[in-house]
Amino acid sequence: MEQADVDIVIVGAGILGINQLYRARRDGYSVQLLEQGDGVGGTWYWNRYPGCRFDSESYTYGYLFSEELWHEWEWSEEFAAQPETERYINHVVDRFDLRRLIRFGSKVIAAEWDEASRTWTTRTADGHVVRSTYLVSTTGVLSVPQYPDVPGRATFAGEQYHTGRWPATAVDFAGKRVAVVGTGSSGVQVAPVIAEQAASLTLYQRTPTWCTPLNNHPISAEQQAELKANFEKIRNTLAVSVAGFLHEPSGRKTFDDAKDQRWEFYERIWNSPGFAKMNSNYEDMMLDPKANKEFCDFIEEKIRGIVADQAVADLLIPDLGYGSLRPPFVTDYYEMFNRPNVELVSTRRHPFVRLTEAGIETADGLREFDIIVWATGFDFATGAMLGMGIRGVDGLTLNEYWADGPRTFLGLMCHRFPNFFFPGGPHGAAGNNPRYGGDQVDFVADLICRARERGQDRIEVPLETEERWAATMTKALPFSTFVEHGQYYGTNVEGKPRRFLLNPAGRPALLRVMEKTVESGYAGFLG
Template sequence: MNAVTDAADAVVTKDRPTHFDALVIGAGIAGIYMLHKLRDEAGLSVRAFDKAGGVGGTWYWNRYPGAAADVDSIVYRYSFDKEMLREWQWKTRYATQPEILAYLEAVVDRHDLRKDIQFDTAITSLAYDEASNLWTARTDGGAEFTARYVVSALGPLSSANLPDIEGRDSFAGPIVHTGSWPADLDIAGKRVGVVGTGSTGTQFICAAAKTAGHLTVFQRSAQYVVPSGDGPLSDEYLAEVREKYDEIWEQVFNSRVGCGFKESETPAMSVSEAERERVFEEAWQAGNGFRFMFGTFADLAFDPAANEAAASFIRTKIAQIVQDPETARTLMPSDFYAKRPICNSGYYETYNRDNVTLVSTKENPIARITPTGVVTEDGTAHELDVLVFATGFDAMEGGYRHIDIRGRGGVELGEHWGDAPSSYLGMAMNGFPNLFMVFGPNSVFCNLPPGLETQVEWIAEAVGAAERRGIATVEATAAAEEGWTTLCREMAEHSLFAQTESWIFGTNIPGRKRRTLFYFGGIGAYRQRLREIVAADYEGFTLDGRPSLASA
């Protein structure tokens, strides 16, 4: 510690401290683990904040019918607590929202983290003071806290996107976003309209159709959806998983998408058409969107011919499953199979139900919302009791743009980013010393829990190195931030993902230009790069204004 730290430690009220070594913003998967690493392993004083009334982040807010992970539950969890890996039992292949929330609450209680989390508290501003090397955080209640380090764990999908449609506020019934589902909202027997058919929308559609009196789906973009293959996990299977967890995590952390299956190295066009069909059918029967996209062939996201083979296979399935030819046509995607992979149990079958109506808003746009429902441009009035927006989020950057963040010289983060966000490694930015992001813009595209763990552990290691060396500031260089952002953009442009419209590139927000939001090199390559940066004396960072940390 140094004189600055000692002076800052004196900033207290009579009954509770307002200065800490570190502040963590968010108490979801990332924030929980960050608090644990900084407090229990780095030995720092830490306060975490969350605007929610409890832990869980995404899994606290997303309580809509059908909410669940769509990555195998055995790897949709933390890897760091070895005892809990053996003790905690998942019931099904995909963990539901209540199960995931219960799991995160159990982790918090197990490690006694709740006492250092301040709930129902949103951070509205962060300001860096160069004289003291301290950050000041202001809450929505007007309280101020100071710290040497700030880690934002805001979540990549936390800032809801609500379309601005004429008459939206006039609707007389409940109007909700899936990302903030009211606990007392029951849709059973009601006329429900849902706008959006992405990952969340398709989950909601499958669940809501079973209980709603009538469900009207307003589809902007037809989706490639494969079966989930969900079902109960046998005791024998779980016992085998517990014995093999070291092997499982090694594969996850050295893979591309970190979803717990072996990714294909075979180009699709290197085998016969019959063999491609066999592989696709086998994957279709096994289930899982990521497995279908990355486990069948190595180049579905890069080679147009390979991609079309997969897309054609799924379109054929749609035609076979959906009984009404016009509905099947409306559900047929025509663009590349290159959005975030989606899987569900019985998505296309849902449209065979008598109580489900599909409306293509590309062919028949929503004209306005009225007190009694939605009117489309052809003049049809769709009478509704409940209107649901499954319209996604302002991904990766949205949460940051809702906080007034000012770094060196009072430069505001939005000014620093300009039209598109940038970062070094998805974790740091030039001009914002000691401010780290967990899964900020241009983080690795992968299964979130291992991706979040990777960054949390790297940030904790960097902070620990600075503490041991008595270093006051850790800051990404401008060249490193620019270089990483350029690398991410160039990687993305070589994939077919860049040739589709989706939230992965921010194009779900009206009027926003395309931007790169992910590193597409895979979690294995990303972790290797992080190790290389540490081995090269924290290449791309300055400490106290000097290039890279001194060796321990």
């Protein structure tokens, strides 16, 4: 019988992978982390595009497992840019002596469960083979870049980049004719930066979204001192926060106030940081269509007051409510459209026809470019795991088990795949990802420790338990504000089942089910 080389193999050196690695080593397990890239950071390693930064406050996104780490690292900005975040993750890896446990340049191509030995055999593209008792995929939801189905992409003679696979060397936009395709979170970050450098920027927009200011600022010495002094309070607040933020709820409903009071309140919300636009807004804004419509009216006034050309402003006004799509938070985005070198093309009005050697052809003609930037999202939540060749009991592939969409328990494990976990997976998060993911990492680590205490080496979620979580997701889905298209439903990937891939029940349901599972002694999981 084959013996395990290590207790735990982790796949992916992003925020959650490093967290899981830290826990595994702290708990006394032998562990190896496999990372396809040449450095740590995951999303914050691959997404190096200009303008890339947090839209969760830096200190709410980072690790909370070490008070010493909290005190020694000082974030420079409320919303840190990608280079600073990458430095932070490298600091954590070296601070806790984790780098020696990471194998870089190792893309997983196969992982197979053997029932007789109760081990996983994982193989990588560089020929590495490792056996482990447990396999943990922390490949994340934003790992596999997705391109739109436009003919001729390979024929374009200029440079092409995807925001999710940005080169480590700087891209020179000076004097270039640049196209940015996509106006989601990445597109609205990268476009204003490129517009300042390029001879021309053409932004291709399919679906406009309600963008509001990020309102970033340097963290002052006074704020640094306050953060350091309140570590326990902040950690405890984030541990139970519904969305994983520190934002204070307003405690008011929209029509409790007169219109002039509401507009004053919206002005404060407009000038608030990041996701406070949602979390500190009127408490019925996301629930009452009339309340939502009024907030949208306020944002529309702002857009029309910033964008000089009202025909362009018309294209930027969504026909969906606030929160129907993931709301981006921006810096100088609407202001960018007042620049003479910026053009907005609606692909609803003028659909893509093809790419040519010279540029992009839409229904209204050909525009020529030197550089095309694809800010077109990801094969969200499932893409990375379904590309890993995972086989569970009796050779069942994860692709077969998820043929009609993912089936999970707590967004981190599934039936018929023993000793396999995937914190940060589908049906897990619906807010500040490291906070949801941290809950999952700790659940996995505690469950593995419980198995060790009992002298057991096989963990599998019972089918009925998995089905109850699926029922919870289905029951909560009507309360989600997201419309049924885009990467959260998988509709941006041809042939992918239309399934909601977030957790519509939110963090309270996640924590409640975790607590009940622990209180039951993990009934049915261990054997």
